[in-house]
Amino acid sequence: MKSLIALSLFISFLTSGCLADTARPSEPPEKASASVVAGELLVRFTDDIGIADVTRIAEELEASVIEQLPRNVYLIRLPEGTPMDDAMRRLTAQPEVVYVEPNIRHRPYSR
Numbered sequence: 015m016k017s018l019i020a021l022s023l024f025i026s027f028l029t030s031g032c033l034a035d036t037a038r039p040s041e042p043p044e045k046a047s048a049s050v051v052a053g054e055l056l057v058r059f060t061d062d063i064g065i066a067d068v069t070r071i072a073e074e075l076e077a078s079v080i081e082q083l084p085r086n087v088y089l090i091r092l093p094e095g096t097p098m099d100d101a102m103r104r105l106t107a108q109p110e111v112v113y114v115e116p117n118i119r120h121r122p123y124s125r
Contacts, residue, residue, distance in 0.1 A: 053092040054080070054117035055101065061086055063110045071108055075101055089117060 055077075059068055063086070065079070072079050072090050081089040092101050098116060105114045 048118050048120045050098075051117040051119055053094060053096065053098070055090045055092065055098065055105070055114055056083070056087055056117050057090055057105055057114050058085065058087045058112040059110050060112060067110060071105070071110065075104060077101070 057068075065082070068082075068088055069079055072088075075090075075092065075096070077090050077092045077096075079088050080091050083089060092098065102114045102116075105111050
C-alpha cells in the first residue's frame, strides 16, 4: 500500500511540471561587433628598434606615431586618404617590421 501511495505521489510530481525547466530561455545576445579604425595601423617592430627609427619609418609614409603599446607595438595614424592596404604593404617590406594589422575596435556581446 505504501509503495502504491509513493508511486502515485511520484507520478503526480512528474506530471505537475515540477521537474520541468521553468526558466525562460534567454534571448540570444546581439552579435559582437568589430570595426576597423580608418587610417590607424598596429605595427610590431623588432625588439632592437628604438622610437627614433619607428618615427623615421612612420614619417616615410607621412604618418605619425600615436602610442607605444607593449611588445614594441606602435599605433600609427596614416594621413587622410592614404590607402591602408598600400601602407600595410610598404611597412611589411621594412626589415624592422614584424607584422602590420589594421586597428580594430571590438565591442563585446550585449544583452
